Amino acid sequence: MDNLxxxxxxxxxxxxxxxxxxxxxxxxxxxxxxxxxxxxxxxNAESWKVKRIRRDGRVTVTPCDARGGPRKGAPTIEGRATVLDEDGLRFVRKLLARKYTWQFWLTDLPATLVRRGRRPHVGIKIEISST
Structure with missing residues (x-):
């Protein structure tokens, strides 16, 4: 993985x-x-961001806080996003569960129980543009 x-x-x-x-x-x-x-x-698979990515995969990413406020001096980087299939979603869930541990499960589990095992989510792959 490159430094950025x-x-x-x-x-x-x-x-x-x-x-x-x-x-x-x-x-x-x-x-x-x-x-x-x-x-x-x-x-969420039904979110507007997913609909926009399906239409146009162009995105930018910036480190931010929980409310979306950019970190001071943080760069904005261009990239290309792709909505992943079911196998891709499983892969993304594993990565996020490993990084966010109990917070991920606290978010995912109640939604899964309410929806009787169905997870209306998608994984999104973001490839950063070379500069």
Whole structure:
């Protein structure tokens, strides 16, 4: 993993910015994990960010706090996002569970119980653009 991707993967949150059809940026704070030079996030399959990524995979990422506020002096990096299939989701869940431990399970388990085992989530793969 290159230094930049590795640094992003170590942060607690990134602001993931996707783009509407008219080009308007929409930023959302998300948990992030990294593996082999790629960033991964996990989100609800019906979220608008997933719909925007399916239409246009162009994204930017910035280290941020839990509310999405960028960290002081943090760079904004361009990348390409792809929505993953079921196998990809399992892989992303393992990465996030390893990084966030009990917090991940505290978030995932109640939703799974309420939905009777169904997990309406997707994994998103983010490849950082070379500069």
């Amino acid at each position: 991707t590795s640094a992003l993967a170590r942060t607690r949150y990134i602001s993931l910015t996707t783009f509407r059809k008219d080009g308007t940026p929409v930023a959302t704070p998300v948990w992030v994990a990294g593996e082999s030079g790629v960033l991964y996030v996990w989100t």
